[in-house]
Amino acid sequence: MVNVGILGATGMVGQRFIQILDKHPDFEITALTASSRSAGKRYEDATTWYLDDAMPDSVKDIIVTDTDPTEVSNNVEIVFSSLPTENAAIVEPKFAKNYIVASNASAMRMKKDVPLVIPEVNPEFLDLIEIQQRNRGWDGFIVTNPNCSTIALTLTLKPIYDSYDINRVYVSTMQAVSGAGYNGVPSMAIVDNLVPYIGGEEEKMESETLHLLGTLDGSDVTNANFGLSASCHRVAVVDGHTEAVFVELDNDVDIEDIKNTMKNFKSIPQDLNLHSAPKNPVLIREENDRPQPRMDRNTNNGMSVTAGRLRKDPAFENSFKYILVGHNTVRGAAGASILNAELINKTIL
Amino acid sequence: MVNVGILGATGMVGQRFIQILDKHPDFEITALTASSRSAGKRYEDATTWYLDDAMPDSVKDIIVTDTDPTEVSNNVEIVFSSLPTENAAIVEPKFAKNYIVASNASAMRMKKDVPLVIPEVNPEFLDLIEIQQRNRGWDGFIVTNPNCSTIALTLTLKPIYDSYDINRVYVSTMQAVSGAGYNGVPSMAIVDNLVPYIGGEEEKMESETLHLLGTLDGSDVTNANFGLSASCHRVAVVDGHTEAVFVELDNDVDIEDIKNTMKNFKSIPQDLNLHSAPKNPVLIREENDRPQPRMDRNTNNGMSVTAGRLRKDPAFENSFKYILVGHNTVRGAAGASILNAELINKTIL
Amino acid sequence: MVNVGILGATGMVGQRFIQILDKHPDFEITALTASSRSAGKRYEDATTWYLDDAMPDSVKDIIVTDTDPTEVSNNVEIVFSSLPTENAAIVEPKFAKNYIVASNASAMRMKKDVPLVIPEVNPEFLDLIEIQQRNRGWDGFIVTNPNCSTIALTLTLKPIYDSYDINRVYVSTMQAVSGAGYNGVPSMAIVDNLVPYIGGEEEKMESETLHLLGTLDGSDVTNANFGLSASCHRVAVVDGHTEAVFVELDNDVDIEDIKNTMKNFKSIPQDLNLHSAPKNPVLIREENDRPQPRMDRNTNNGMSVTAGRLRKDPAFENSFKYILVGHNTVRGAAGASILNAELINKTIL
Amino acid sequence: MVNVGILGATGMVGQRFIQILDKHPDFEITALTASSRSAGKRYEDATTWYLDDAMPDSVKDIIVTDTDPTEVSNNVEIVFSSLPTENAAIVEPKFAKNYIVASNASAMRMKKDVPLVIPEVNPEFLDLIEIQQRNRGWDGFIVTNPNCSTIALTLTLKPIYDSYDINRVYVSTMQAVSGAGYNGVPSMAIVDNLVPYIGGEEEKMESETLHLLGTLDGSDVTNANFGLSASCHRVAVVDGHTEAVFVELDNDVDIEDIKNTMKNFKSIPQDLNLHSAPKNPVLIREENDRPQPRMDRNTNNGMSVTAGRLRKDPAFENSFKYILVGHNTVRGAAGASILNAELINKTIL
Known part of the structure; x- marks a missing residue:
């Protein structure tokens, strides 16, 4: 021990x-x-x-x-x-x-x-x-x-990034109040309301994600080279961040391929059978209205991220969109x- | 009468x-x-x-x-x-x-x-x-x-569309439960939770917005020709839809210009002094954390849309982002x- | 099996x-x-x-x-x-x-x-x-x-009833929405709101509690003979009913005695070591602000009732008051x- | 002026x-x-x-x-x-x-x-x-x-007190978060939860109510001489305190009499036609499920208290119960x- x-x-x-x-x-x-x-x-x-x-x-x-x-x-x-x-x-x-x-x-x-x-x-x-x-x-x-919000996003982007050329990512979050600490968000701010701002969060998501998907060469990290823009918001949820993600690739998109790529994603922690590693870092729900934070945040002890609503984006070529939920104080902290x-x-x- | x-x-x-x-x-x-x-x-x-x-x-x-x-x-x-x-x-x-x-x-x-x-x-x-x-x-x-969600979005896009060349728009909504009718959303679905899906809503936003910004020629409407992608979600708010909007233009962006363009937007209803027309269809808040639905939905009897957090998008050229709140059953219905x-x-x- | x-x-x-x-x-x-x-x-x-x-x-x-x-x-x-x-x-x-x-x-x-x-x-x-x-x-x-609300109340009253003469009980509930089934309570009724009525609930609490504490003689049950009045209300909580209880006894009250009586209460299921029986049916919290439904509903897999704020009632002789929380769909169903x-x-x- | x-x-x-x-x-x-x-x-x-x-x-x-x-x-x-x-x-x-x-x-x-x-x-x-x-x-x-919670209660008790002999009152509150000030209640304490304690509130309700209904004789106030016990709780409501009230009189109760007594209550502010005085300090709703805080708090600019569910208390002689809602920061502050x-x-x- x-x-x-x-x-x-x-x-x-x-x-x-x-x-x-x-x-x-x-x-x-x-x-x-x-x-x-x-x-x-x-x-x-x-x-x-x-x-x-x-x-x-x-x-x-x-x-x-x-x-x-x-x-x-x-x-x-x-x-x-x-x-x-x-x-x-x-x-x-x-x-x-x-x-x-x-x-x-x-x-x-x-x-x-x-x-x-x-x-x-x-x-x-x-x-x-x-x-x-x-x-x-x-x-x-x-x-x-x-x-917290970076981790959930990056876990779902990693398998895509490894198999496709990502061009752009836009992400809009609906984050749980626990992320701000017990006293962080007054109830007056969140009952029948939401707060469309979390200090520093967008900057962290934008810089950390590209860093994590980057390449280490000696002592230097070269960031992943696609654009990523975040808009971050706080909603009346105790635990579990939800993120709406829009992705544009360089090439045509097959949704089933994307889905399988996410679903089958495994990495070192799974190979090494680390105690806290979920069997699958990313789970896929097929229902129209999932993932939902209260329903999906605790899956695999809160260590898996759940994605759903994977769908082609009819507005743009080579594009798709999805929703994800991750437990912000467990997998995210x-x-x-x-x-x-x-x-x-x-x-x- | x-x-x-x-x-x-x-x-x-x-x-x-x-x-x-x-x-x-x-x-x-x-x-x-x-x-x-x-x-x-x-x-x-x-x-x-x-x-x-x-x-x-x-x-x-x-x-x-x-x-x-x-x-x-x-x-x-x-x-x-x-x-x-x-x-x-x-x-x-x-x-x-x-x-x-x-x-x-x-x-x-x-x-x-x-x-x-x-x-x-x-x-x-x-x-x-x-x-x-x-x-x-x-x-x-x-x-x-x-x-409802289309109206709020389109009121803020219209002055931009008239003054700039819009290339892309991504919008992610956080919509009030009243939009689904009194019995539309069970409390079990919304307490400590959110529902990342509203049937038909994304399609409506995507098609109606481009139609409204289009051109009527005789009996034919030619849609506005930019891409618009929506992701729609229900949150624990009684009235007032909040939308996170990402916009890419064809040219460089000056945020103060954009802001003034929105703020100064007036149109026929204002000229005709229609009874329900707000003096300004779009209001701008300068605070970091506004607009918020409970605070801003009722401005000008619920007939103005309030935008805020207008900021350059560092991730993409010629791009900016903002948040808006509109009253879904008043201005939106x-x-x-x-x-x-x-x-x-x-x-x- | x-x-x-x-x-x-x-x-x-x-x-x-x-x-x-x-x-x-x-x-x-x-x-x-x-x-x-x-x-x-x-x-x-x-x-x-x-x-x-x-x-x-x-x-x-x-x-x-x-x-x-x-x-x-x-x-x-x-x-x-x-x-x-x-x-x-x-x-x-x-x-x-x-x-x-x-x-x-x-x-x-x-x-x-x-x-x-x-x-x-x-x-x-x-x-x-x-x-x-x-x-x-x-x-x-x-x-x-x-x-559901009867069970939680009766589990806390039983040890008192066995050791003291109860004269009156008033109980006011704050009940979770899950008690009405998934579609039972619209979110419009519960966001920034509460519903001060649950059909038939007060009658059930009043009749069932006295029946449960009554005496079976052959085929006849003689109800416990004290007065019990309930007022029942629905609040924005997913699971876990909270009840504010006022009790008047026939004799003087020692709060520590009452507390120990509740805390030490064990019965047949504990003696028989039934699989779902909690070691203690009633738990006591000493903090000023407990029990709380989200915090306490799941204690002992939701099979214990948690009481707190046990205090003398300065308004009436021989009287005390307390708060309880019980899991309504587990211990209560x-x-x-x-x-x-x-x-x-x-x-x- | x-x-x-x-x-x-x-x-x-x-x-x-x-x-x-x-x-x-x-x-x-x-x-x-x-x-x-x-x-x-x-x-x-x-x-x-x-x-x-x-x-x-x-x-x-x-x-x-x-x-x-x-x-x-x-x-x-x-x-x-x-x-x-x-x-x-x-x-x-x-x-x-x-x-x-x-x-x-x-x-x-x-x-x-x-x-x-x-x-x-x-x-x-x-x-x-x-x-x-x-x-x-x-x-x-x-x-x-x-x-705040005293005012709403006392406005409804006053007409009763003037016409009947009150013996006992029990009151259990469900209070809005605005009562604690903007930063008073963390959202972590109130989303999918409630807090069954408000420091000093029960003592204030118990002492102030009897004082207000008391008699001034020279420089001395003699309190009203009935017992009043309060249990106070915070719920996920922005504005509007709800109270469940149990009343025992000395004599038999006719609910229609009680209702009319409350409904017809007028006093000096009404006689003097004071600007902020509501025409009726107490309103009665007949629906089963009213008053509700979001629906009823703003009646008469928030200066009336709304009572409902006036009903005989079958558990006790000479007793009745009701629910009230009052705006805590308007009529209550x-x-x-x-x-x-x-x-x-x-x-x-």
Whole structure:
């Protein structure tokens, strides 16, 4: 068993880390950190638990510490980070001197020597770790996963990108409120309403997706070279981001081919049989009105993305459109970092 | 005063007709029709009133009749139709023999000799009336307005279309539940959920918008010649459709120009000072997070469309994106038919 | 393994039966019935699946039959009924000639010789089975469980009733939309709204609760003799009924005593270790703002009721108040019938 | 015209003050205060406007000042206060030295010499003003209105209290999220959920209601002497509190009498024809499923309370139950303070 810690363990994504890691075959939670207000308390006493499933007994008595490497026992090997961006920018490098940091924060994602990875999409970007350690003189390292809405989109685009020439992608999101944290979206903003704006989200989707589908050559990533435009919106859904995707290829489209390409997509995590890897990263629903977030977000423990309404786009040549749903705090956050750690544990440690 | 009737007066759009026509300076409701179940009853007794404002006293005692021209007094000149499609296809032509039918139903919209009109967009299509009457030997005629989501989109595209060369439009909607009628969307489908499908909606948006922006030459409409692709979704909002729009032009984009073009857009209804015409068909909000349906749907009595987040699209040349909100049962339904009737009343009768 | 069938298997409670019975150690689903529209189809083809968890593979290929005893194989021993009331009144007696009918329908609940049972509350009412069989000449029999909101209330009142003299109970509910079936509550009625009325619900709560807490003497049930008044309301929650309860006793109240009495309550299902019986039928939360339906409905697989905010009522002597949450389609419907069947299977068959 | 100011003008209740006072025949807004962060800015620039109706033009250019009497011009006569409690406790007395303070804050409500008033219920409590001024040596004074849920309840209880002997009242609320301010309730707490707790609310309802129905004798208020117990809960509704009320009288109940007593209730504000006074403070709906908050909150500009489902309580002698809906930020907050000020303006100034 590898001892692991969670940085920012009392927040919503921190709780998802705990929920998913409970009874994990390879990882055992032995450290939990939070703000100094919580430090010194039992986790159960420090935390207002927000998830539907009850808090696992195994973490209740762990004493929360400050988010500081000197406070965390050095028999911990991996720390998962769900820290706020500004905080992550300062703290994660400190931890990386001695620990493996699997981070869901955006702070370090776009650093040239920090791998931004979805295991099914670009596992080879982990080669940056060696460069990172050399550059920075660290014994540990940082690996990051993308933004929640990016992950779901990229998992569905990857098999298409590998088999066809993508020309353009437009994506319009309907995102769950949990993505903003427990206090992020006031109910006054969301009852009989929606908010057509999420700060920084469109930029992240546009840059991260092309980066993830890009090519690593030595220490340089060359982005995928198609255009991608996002419009991001918040709706009255607890968990599960829905995205409407329009794709233009360079050549003619056969919908059944596209569908099979998505459906049959498998990659390294499936080959390695990683614990959190779904048998199929992308599922296809055939019903007219699916996927729907409440119905489809939890499929395969929230680690698969469900696509549906795959249809030719009559308005444009070589074009098709579809809808996808992915669980934003599982596949889009905690589960993403954990799958990264599982890949590292199996291939590097 | 012109005496008017409402076909399908007990339904949700029927109620909007009543609400908007109450205290109208030119139209007076003297006939209300519904299914035979309601015929013979006082309107108040026949109707479960769904709107937030109370039922106007003026209609309470009107006796509801069957939806049949022989039941409606012939001192009625205009009938507004909010009939279900199949029903409208049969009944509206019967009424058109003697009455002006201003219809919100989709049944006759795409008939070659039936004008599909938004007064600010293509008032000249009313010229088809003469052809229609000649073709069909009617003393009355049918004029239709487009689908709710089409109207809001087209009002914002029209000023752009007149000043620039549009190349492509992608639109992704987040539509209110009232659009499906009172019983249309079960709460199980919409609480902590959304439905990424609305039957026929994408097709209507794609065909009607290009038709409305097209050119009438004699009896033929030549569609606007750009590509338009829609993806339509239902969210937990009572009234007010929100649309995310991506536009590609043929030439370079200056966002301030675009904004001013939309903001300054005025047309025939404004020139004629029609009672229901808003001073500005399109309003622009400058805040990051607007328009929002609950906040913006009622602006100018629900007859203006509010656009916001007008921004360059960094992903594509000559491109920009924006968000719009329009009231689906006012500007997108009852108000649209009434504005058509006001235009006819002022220019033809 | 006992072969079981589900009457009305395509509806929402029918689906809960399937979900809970999947992988049940003692019961195996071998028959599924529905309306004639579905008869002859594979269950997967006949059903729009509404639950968050996917449809179990084991039922997908079962051929749905009409809800008629002659269509159901006679190696089935128990049928679970989630039929609509009027239908249940006709069909359940036909099945009871040869099958054990564990019914969630209200049709037969108040028949003098039909046991209305919550296993933790009044298991001794099963003695009515013998009388029922004798009266009606049936080889099988009908056993019923109460209404969803009654079950949750009664589970919390039972331990109090056994230890104190209850004088009055007032209960005000905030019920989930799933209780009305998938199409029961339009979204127009529940977005930014609530419906302060549920047909027949108050009457059921008032009569069933006193019956369940009553005494069986031969073939006669003497109701518990305190007053109980209910007011029932529907709110925008998918699953989980919340109830605000005011109780007046005959004597002084010690809140800690009450709390311990509820918390320590165990009964026959716990003693017999029935598969679906929760270790504790009633759980107590100490936080100010719990229980909450989304957070607490699934505790112990939805089979426990969670109470909280247990507090003295300063307005009245000998009085206290509390809040409870129970899962309406699990503990309040399918799970209730299944627990009844488990009790029968262990003690009678 | 009386010049008026609003203390705490940028918050949600502050905005309601502005909305209601716009075009008021007797009051003209000439001063707006807020926290120092907003001081010095134009109101339009200082405020994120939350209401559905647009911000009135008349206030846009008013320069917001600190909430300090020295900053407010002394030609202002009345200031309306929607300050947070702690703040109100400090600031309102300062203003009362020279201004009339009509306050919606709870800080001073229960001070012995401060009138807590609903104009239809206990206008005679304004006699305390003289005592207050004498006690405190103020030229101005403070008058307060009760909590939002108290006002709606008390308006319906008052006519009953005047005609019958009330023995007990139990009330269970389903309150709108706007009552907690724009940021008060996170959407994570209210989507597919409810919160069965509102800090201090039950205590306020219980004490304020009995106080309002009490008797003023010199400087002493003797509370109404029946028991009243409240349980308070937050649900997914934007505006409009719903309350389920159980009443026990000393004598037999005739529901038609009760209904007529409520329906015919009129009081001083109706006699004086105060601008904001509804013709009827209490309206009765006869439908089974009304009142509903979205449908009924705005009746009579939100100043009437709507009651429905008036029915005998079969569980208890001399008892009946009903449901009510009142607009929490209009009749329950800003409108309440304004009606108090109108009464003062007409009878005292």
